[in-house]
Amino acid sequence: MRHFEFIDGEMRAEGVALRAIAEQVGTPVYVYSTATLERHYRVFDEAFPTRSVLVAYSVKANSNLAVLATLARLGAGADVVSGGELIRALRAGIPADKVVFSGVGKTQDEMSGALTAGIRVFNIESEPELTALNAVAVSMGKRAPIAFRVNPDVSAGGHEKISTGKAENKFGVAWSHVEQAYAEASNMPGIEIVGVDMHIGSQITDLAPFQKAITKVGELIKTLRAQGHPIRSFDLGGGLGIPYGDNAGAPPLPNAYGALVSRLTQDMDVDLIFEPGRMIAGNAGVLLSKVLYVKEGADRNFLIIDAAMNDLIRPSLYDAFHDIEPVCAPGSDFTETLYDIVGPVCETGDTFAKQRALPPLVAEDLVVIHTAGAYGAVQASQYNTRPLVPEVLVQGDQFEVIRPRPSIEDILSTESIPNWLV
Numbered sequence: 001m002r003h004f005e006f007i008d009g010e011m012r013a014e015g016v017a018l019r020a021i022a023e024q025v026g027t028p029v030y031v032y033s034t035a036t037l038e039r040h041y042r043v044f045d046e047a048f049p050t051r052s053v054l055v056a057y058s059v060k061a062n063s064n065l066a067v068l069a070t071l072a073r074l075g076a077g078a079d080v081v082s083g084g085e086l087i088r089a090l091r092a093g094i095p096a097d098k099v100v101f102s103g104v105g106k107t108q109d110e111m112s113g114a115l116t117a118g119i120r121v122f123n124i125e126s127e128p129e130l131t132a133l134n135a136v137a138v139s140m141g142k143r144a145p146i147a148f149r150v151n152p153d154v155s156a157g158g159h160e161k162i163s164t165g166k167a168e169n170k171f172g173v174a175w176s177h178v179e180q181a182y183a184e185a186s187n188m189p190g191i192e193i194v195g196v197d198m199h200i201g202s203q204i205t206d207l208a209p210f211q212k213a214i215t216k217v218g219e220l221i222k223t224l225r226a227q228g229h230p231i232r233s234f235d236l237g238g239g240l241g242i243p244y245g246d247n248a249g250a251p252p253l254p255n256a257y258g259a260l261v262s263r264l265t266q267d268m269d270v271d272l273i274f275e276p277g278r279m280i281a282g283n284a285g286v287l288l289s290k291v292l293y294v295k296e297g298a299d300r301n302f303l304i305i306d307a308a309m310n311d312l313i314r315p316s317l318y319d320a321f322h323d324i325e326p327v328c329a330p331g332s333d334f335t336e337t338l339y340d341i342v343g344p345v346c347e348t349g350d351t352f353a354k355q356r357a358l359p360p361l362v363a364e365d366l367v368v369i370h371t372a373g374a375y376g377a378v379q380a381s382q383y384n385t386r387p388l389v390p391e392v393l394v395q396g397d398q399f400e401v402i403r404p405r406p407s408i409e410d411i412l413s414t415e416s417i418p419n420w421l422v
């Protein structure tokens with residue numbers, strides 16, 4: 001469910017007209033709904049009524065401090081993949097003992113920062129990384145709690161750029177090395193084994209890969225325990241898909257996912273950890289943009305809008321579908337027009353949609369690109385010296401800018417011309 005609906009002929013985010021945000025903040029702009037964030041967090045959390053779970057929101061999906069603070073108030077933990085994300089999570093009020101640290105390339109500085117903070121667990125992705133963490137922990141007189149991210153070698157569908165659970169992907173410890181990795185870890189003075197971790201991909205729209213992977217890891221937990229390793233937690237990662245408005249198959253609902261996980265793990269005697277990202281933030285955000293020009297090409301019409309691939313890269317990077325709508329509800333009597341919807345950036349890849357049927361639009365009309373709350377603003381860049389797109393959070397009938405649009409001067413002030421040129 002999303003809280004972006006037409007009321008009295010115009011689209012609102014909860015109680016706020018998107019037009020009002022565009023007038024005050026300008027376009028393009030990301031707009032997030034507090035109610036949707038809260039609802040999605042609760043739906044996920046409540047999918048496990050009979051046991052306590054740690055929902056460690058995947059910060060990389062949308063890492064704005066205001067989004068993190070909204071989730072922190074509901075009791076969320078955080079899954080971070082860098083030292084910067086760790087600092088964000090702590091700054092937003094997420095307690096360190098609810099933070100899990102993932103990622104294939106943690107630096108020693110990041111490790112010591114996380115040990116000082118006292119995070120819940122390091123998800124370790126390779127034996128060299130384990131060796132490095134052990135050395136850091138020993139030098140600090142600490143023991144680092146770890147789980148290995150195991151690679152169960154299942155195909156989770158989805159786009160090849162977001163599949164992570166296959167043997168050929170860079171993620172996780174190869175299945176054939178897992179037992180050896182745990183044996184090594186158990187002999188290291190700076191390491192404390194606490195669990196096992198997996199994350200098999202993103203935008204997964206079918207429960208079967210989860211079922212396969214969970215079953216496989218369940219067997220592994222038995223094996224590891226028989227070898228004397230104290231496996232107390234099972235981190236199932238994120239990856240649950242969400243509807244983007246196309247016809248690519250409805251993803252499973254969180255409670256179906258929850259029921260599957262509960263059934264498969266009920267006899268495992270483990271604490272469950274989840275790392276949902278997209279499922280929480282995706283439909284909680286839109287990218288609001290303005291039509292600059294309508295250009296009649298040789299064989300098609302182009303809708304040139306003021307948002308571009310540097311603001312939302314998913315269509316260019318993953319061939320992602322995003323539903324696009326005008327902010328003003330069309331009257332009842334109109335003929336749909338086919339548009340290629342493109343941005344101003346000098347790349348052919350700067351295309352949000354091809355041959356999309358919309359009511360006829362003219363310059364200055366506002367449009368929303370839906371389902372842009374996850375992997376949107378966080379992947380934005382200043383390519384073409386376009387200022388980073390600002391972000392706004394709505395709650396009820398109020399809204400606030402939670403990251404302003406930088407000026408061109410702000411951008412240029414971070415650069416300098418070396419002495420020999422001046």
Ligand SMILES: *Cc1c(COP(=O)(O)O)cnc(C)c1O
Nearest residue numbers: 058102202238239275276277278
């Ligand atoms: C990206 C990521 C997630 C979140 O994935 P979603 O598809 O957004 O739920 C969770 N865990 C890890 C390790 C990740 O890299």
